[in-house]
Amino acid sequence: MNVATRQSLGPSLPVGMKTFTRTTARTVAALLASALIAGTPSLRAGDPPIRVLLLSGQNNHDWKTTTPKLKAILTDGGQFAVDVTERPEQCTAETLAQYDLVVSDWNAWGDAKVKEWPPAMREAFLQFVRSGKGYVSIHAGSSSFYDWPEYHQIGGLFWNLDVTSHGPPHEFTVEFTRDHPITRGLEPFKTKDELWIKPGIHPDATVLATGDRQPLAVTTALGQGRGFALLLGHAAEHMDTPGFQTLLRRGARWAATGK
Numbered sequence: 001m002n003v004a005t006r007q008s009l010g011p012s013l014p015v016g017m018k019t020f021t022r023t024t025a026r027t028v029a030a031l032l033a034s035a036l037i038a039g040t041p042s043l044r045a046g047d048p049p050i051r052v053l054l055l056s057g058q059n060n061h062d063w064k065t066t067t068p069k070l071k072a073i074l075t076d077g078g079q080f081a082v083d084v085t086e087r088p089e090q091c092t093a094e095t096l097a098q099y100d101l102v103v104s105d106w107n108a109w110g111d112a113k114v115k116e117w118p119p120a121m122r123e124a125f126l127q128f129v130r131s132g133k134g135y136v137s138i139h140a141g142s143s144s145f146y147d148w149p150e151y152h153q154i155g156g157l158f159w160n161l162d163v164t165s166h167g168p169p170h171e172f173t174v175e176f177t178r179d180h181p182i183t184r185g186l187e188p189f190k191t192k193d194e195l196w197i198k199p200g201i202h203p204d205a206t207v208l209a210t211g212d213r214q215p216l217a218v219t220t221a222l223g224q225g226r227g228f229a230l231l232l233g234h235a236a237e238h239m240d241t242p243g244f245q246t247l248l249r250r251g252a253r254w255a256a257t258g259k
């Protein structure tokens with residue numbers, strides 16, 4: 001449901017209901033209920049939302065459009081409560097302690113202004129993951145810190161200097177290579193995206209999905225923590241594919257909870 005529809009259901013509902021058929025009224029009631037759930041994660045019955053810190057503010061991709069899109073996909077449905085930081089290098093152990101999951105739409109590629117995280121943040125990030133929390137990276141979100149082995153162990157996929165390449169965005173089929181809570185029951189799906197050829201892949205990562213035989217989704221581990229890397233998502237428009245959104249939500253849930 002889009003925002004305009006949600007808003008139009010609000011104030012006009014009591015008056016308009018008088019002229020609705022019973023079926024229409026039931027439909028409106030159901031739509032209103034789902035709108036409340038989608039817009040108010042804390043009202044959802046059952047598990048509390050997974051608390052997500054979304055890293056952004058620097059990326060050689062258009063983070064100003066991809067970050068709001070990622071936040072919307074995760075927030076829709078009430079499974080996740082998402083905060084965004086555009087200065088991850090300023091985070092501390094206390095910041096991370098408020099979250100179950102870190103999602104990266106941030107990188108330090110090329111002539112980026114911020115090339116390193118302070119030692120305290122590096123250590124806080126590793127402790128966060130090792131303690132049993134989750135890390136998810138989207139597309140170029142892990143292409144940073146080439147001198148930091150643990151970051152690549154939990155990141156899993158990255159742009160391998162002098163080896164990785166890509167052509168223009170094109171249509172291809174995403175296929176699944178093994179049974180896993182993230183991929184269980186999913187059918188192969190077509191998407192249009194920028195496909196990386198020969199991405200860097202950590203030797204301990206487990207490939208879950210490919211496109212044109214190139215790995216594009218992996219799981220990782222570090223200590224008690226879990227990671228999920230998804231190379232789809234070059235631009236916001238490529239995140240509209242339902243398959244992308246399912247993989248993002250399932251990968252985020254699994255990284256945070258192991259389920």
Ligand SMILES: [Zn+2]
Nearest residue numbers: 061139194234
């Ligand atoms: Zn890209």
